[in-house]
Amino acid sequence: MAHAVANSYDRLNTGLDLTRQMAQQLSQAIYNGDLKPGQRLPTEAAVSQRYGTSRSVVREALSMLRQSGLIVSRRGSGSFVADSPTAELRFKLPHRSFQAVIELLELRRAVEVEAARLAAIRRTSSQLRHIRNAMADIDEAVENGGTGVEEDMAFHRSIAKAANNAYFTASIDFYNRFLQHAIAVTRTNEAQRLTFMEQVVAEHQAILNAIADGEAEAAARCVVTHLSRAEKRLRQAPAELFDRIDKKEDAPTSTPN
Amino acid sequence: MAHAVANSYDRLNTGLDLTRQMAQQLSQAIYNGDLKPGQRLPTEAAVSQRYGTSRSVVREALSMLRQSGLIVSRRGSGSFVADSPTAELRFKLPHRSFQAVIELLELRRAVEVEAARLAAIRRTSSQLRHIRNAMADIDEAVENGGTGVEEDMAFHRSIAKAANNAYFTASIDFYNRFLQHAIAVTRTNEAQRLTFMEQVVAEHQAILNAIADGEAEAAARCVVTHLSRAEKRLRQAPAELFDRIDKKEDAPTSTPN
DNA sequence: TTAGTAAGGTTGTCAGACATCTTTTACCAG
DNA sequence: CTGGTAAAAGATGTCTGACAACCTTACTAA
Numbered sequence: 001m002a003h004a005v006a007n008s009y010d011r012l013n014t015g016l017d018l019t020r021q022m023a024q025q026l027s028q029a030i031y032n033g034d035l036k037p038g039q040r041l042p043t044e045a046a047v048s049q050r051y052g053t054s055r056s057v058v059r060e061a062l063s064m065l066r067q068s069g070l071i072v073s074r075r076g077s078g079s080f081v082a083d084s085p086t087a088e089l090r091f092k093l094p095h096r097s098f099q100a101v102i103e104l105l106e107l108r109r110a111v112e113v114e115a116a117r118l119a120a121i122r123r124t125s126s127q128l129r130h131i132r133n134a135m136a137d138i139d140e141a142v143e144n145g146g147t148g149v150e151e152d153m154a155f156h157r158s159i160a161k162a163a164n165n166a167y168f169t170a171s172i173d174f175y176n177r178f179l180q181h182a183i184a185v186t187r188t189n190e191a192q193r194l195t196f197m198e199q200v201v202a203e204h205q206a207i208l209n210a211i212a213d214g215e216a217e218a219a220a221r222c223v224v225t226h227l228s229r230a231e232k233r234l235r236q237a238p239a240e241l242f243d244r245i246d247k248k249e250d251a252p253t254s255t256p257n
Numbered sequence: 258m259a260h261a262v263a264n265s266y267d268r269l270n271t272g273l274d275l276t277r278q279m280a281q282q283l284s285q286a287i288y289n290g291d292l293k294p295g296q297r298l299p300t301e302a303a304v305s306q307r308y309g310t311s312r313s314v315v316r317e318a319l320s321m322l323r324q325s326g327l328i329v330s331r332r333g334s335g336s337f338v339a340d341s342p343t344a345e346l347r348f349k350l351p352h353r354s355f356q357a358v359i360e361l362l363e364l365r366r367a368v369e370v371e372a373a374r375l376a377a378i379r380r381t382s383s384q385l386r387h388i389r390n391a392m393a394d395i396d397e398a399v400e401n402g403g404t405g406v407e408e409d410m411a412f413h414r415s416i417a418k419a420a421n422n423a424y425f426t427a428s429i430d431f432y433n434r435f436l437q438h439a440i441a442v443t444r445t446n447e448a449q450r451l452t453f454m455e456q457v458v459a460e461h462q463a464i465l466n467a468i469a470d471g472e473a474e475a476a477a478r479c480v481v482t483h484l485s486r487a488e489k490r491l492r493q494a495p496a497e498l499f500d501r502i503d504k505k506e507d508a509p510t511s512t513p514n
Numbered sequence: 515t516t517a518g519t520a521a522g523g524t525t526g527t528c529a530g531a532c533a534t535c536t537t538t539t540a541c542c543a544g
Numbered sequence: 545c546t547g548g549t550a551a552a553a554g555a556t557g558t559c560t561g562a563c564a565a566c567c568t569t570a571c572t573a574a
């Protein structure tokens with residue numbers, strides 16, 4: 001049906017740039033499946049005529065899709081929908097915005113709670129072992145004088161992996177890239193370090209036990225508790241630590257080893 | 258440092274497209290710090306002259322950087338290096354993979370449940386009104402013979418917005434791009450359509466009520482119910498509906514010649 | 515001083531042309 | 545008919561020039 005595609009070729013009316021509108025509509029058509037992986041797109045001339053724009057607009061729109069990995073173009077041949085189309089989620093973390101970190105923590109909590117719930121149900125024994133090891137690694141790192149930040153993140157990651165859903169793992173990795181600094185703040189808050197460490201260990205242990213016992217709801221509750229307290233600990237961190245976070249980007253971790 | 262800039266303005270010699278080379282050099286200049294956040298880029302004309310290419314090439318290269326979130330352009334003013342670092346999360350949705358859709362639904366459920374919980378607590382009266390309107394829009398769309406897919410997504414989006422956390426909104430928009438198709442399947446499942454519609458309306462109403470009443474836990478439970486049932490409805494959809502999704506525009510399978 | 519306005523600069527869009535490469539077609543030899 | 549080769553057609557990549565829409569600045573006039 002030729003006009004089954006018609007919905008994807010609506011008028012370009014809104015206030016946005018023509019090129020953005022076109023990129024949007026084309027990517028929609030790809031996500032919808034109106035344009036399927038491997039399929040050839042209409043020629044630039046055809047698209048420009050259909051949308052009533054110039055070829056420049058089409059080319060810049062295609063340039064965006066190309067950059068997003070949605071299409072590939074071959075000179076003399078045409079442009080084709082990528083074999084496994086990807087979508088990107090992009091987060092902006094405004095500089096020195098404490099609020100943004102808090103909001104990200106909320107999102108992370110949403111995902112990790114569900115991940116723990118699923119992990120309690122679906123974990124294999126091998127995955128449970130990995131979680132145990134990850135927890136032991138934190139202690140070891142701390143005893144060796146490290147901050148244990150990497151290991152802490154790996155612990156949470158191992159839980160996400162035990163949920164057996166690749167999207168959870170990818171999401172948590174994504175959040176952690178932004179939150180790494182924030183986690184570091186909590187763990188390097190010397191004033192309260194020992195108190196915090198004990199709390200964290202206990203909370204981690206509770207999560208692990210719930211997952212080991214296959215208690216989904218308990219695991220979820222434990223993660224809620226853990227991450228809510230993590231937020232509290234973060235809020236208690238001295239302001240100067242945050243400053244250091246925001247400008248840390250110049251030198252690679254001058255933290256005392 | 259001084260000649261670091263010179264490196265950025267080398268000849269464009271390799272076999273790649275001019276536009277790709279230029280995009281590469283410019284983004285490198287940004288990562289290097291030769292071009293700092295907030296700084297204005299040279300004008301398109303200047304860049305094209307400096308590199309010895311046409312303005313089209315420059316514009317397409319900038320289009321790529323724009324898509325990557327590295328720069329922003331303001332008409333009449335210029336292009337500027339973005340001031341907030343961005344990270345991108347890319348999901349691959351394997352073609353024809355029913356399993357991938359299910360996994361995405363799980364992730365979406367995690368986020369939307371928390372969004373509803375927060376919305377119940379933080380919503381403004383204006384945002385509540387938006388949610389109400391969005392719900393009415395679904396009915397209207399259906400009565401007018403539409404599927405209401407767009408409106409359904411808008412309803413969930415309005416809830417995410419009421420959570421007053423931009424990352425939730427962005428995430429849900431992201432998931433929905435992948436899931437739009439799956440939602441459409443449920444909504445166009447003629448066999449059970451009326452039954453499903455009634456269920457969906459009731460579930461939406463329950464969510465709305467909980468959010469209106471400020472009952473966070475109730476709102477969360479309602480969303481869990483709604484999305485779990487949505488998954489069930491999706492699983493009940495006849496296989497041929499999925500097939501139609503996957504090969505919607507696959508007409509010319511007949512062997513020519 | 516301040517408001518208004520004109521001038522110039524910059525990105526966004528359009529149109530047409532040519533270069534380079536790929537695919538298809540047409541033709542010819544076998 | 546078949547197979548191979550060359551020409552033609554078609555597609556993307558690049559160039560050029562022009563105008564539109566918008567922003568910024570500077571200058572003028574009250």
